[in-house]
Amino acid sequence: MKSKRQLLFTCLLPLMVALVIYVLFRSPDTIVxxxxxxxxxxxxxxxxxxxxxxxxxxxxGALWMYAFLWFGSFSRSRLLSLLPLGMALGIELLQLLHITDGTFDILDVGFYLLVLAIFAALGGFRWWGGPKPVRSRRRSITYKALFISFMVIVILSDVWTRP
Structure with a gap:
C-alpha cells in the first residue's frame, strides 16, 4: 500500500503547484x-x-499528468494508469484539429512524454507484471470519485474558456 507521504509528493503537491500557476499567471477567462x-x-x-x-x-500540464500517472498507479486497473497520457495527448489532438479551445503545442507533447519517462524511471511501472493491488469496494469508489474530480479540474482549467 502506498504511503500518505508518497501520495502527498506524487499527487497532491504537483496538483497544488499547477493550480497556483494557473491562478497567478494564466488567463482569468479559464473556467477554473x-x-x-x-x-x-x-x-x-x-x-x-x-x-x-x-x-x-x-x-x-506536465504537473497534472505527473500527478495523474501516480494516482493511476493506485488503481486496480493497470491500463487506467496510462489514461492520463491518453487524455493529455487526446486534448492536444483535439486542439490541433480545432475541435476544442486551446492551442496545440508540440512542447506540451514533449513535456508529457518527459513526465512519462520520469514516472517510469521513478518506478511507476514496477508493479506492471506483478499481482493486482487488493482494494476494498469503498476505497475503489473513493478512488473513482477523486479521479473524476481531477479530470474535471484539468478539463475546466486547460481546455474550455469563456469570453
Whole structure:
C-alpha cells in the first residue's frame, strides 16, 4: 500500500503547484479561474513572466499528468494508469484539429512524454507484471470519485474558456 507521504509528493503537491500557476499567471477567462475568483470574491492577480513562458503554459500540464500517472498507479486497473497520457495527448489532438479551445503545442507533447519517462524511471511501472493491488469496494469508489474530480479540474482549467 502506498504511503500518505508518497501520495502527498506524487499527487497532491504537483496538483497544488499547477493550480497556483494557473491562478497567478494564466488567463482569468479559464473556467477554473472564474470559479476560484468568484468563490474567493477576489480580483485575479494576473502576474506576468517576461521569460520562461514554458513555466506558465507547459509546466502545469506536465504537473497534472505527473500527478495523474501516480494516482493511476493506485488503481486496480493497470491500463487506467496510462489514461492520463491518453487524455493529455487526446486534448492536444483535439486542439490541433480545432475541435476544442486551446492551442496545440508540440512542447506540451514533449513535456508529457518527459513526465512519462520520469514516472517510469521513478518506478511507476514496477508493479506492471506483478499481482493486482487488493482494494476494498469503498476505497475503489473513493478512488473513482477523486479521479473524476481531477479530470474535471484539468478539463475546466486547460481546455474550455469563456469570453
Amino acid at each position: 479561474n472564474k470559479l476560484i475568483y468568484s468563490l474567493l470574491a477576489i480580483e485575479p492577480p494576473m502576474w506576468r513572466l517576461r521569460y520562461g513562458q514554458w513555466l506558465v503554459y507547459n509546466l502545469p
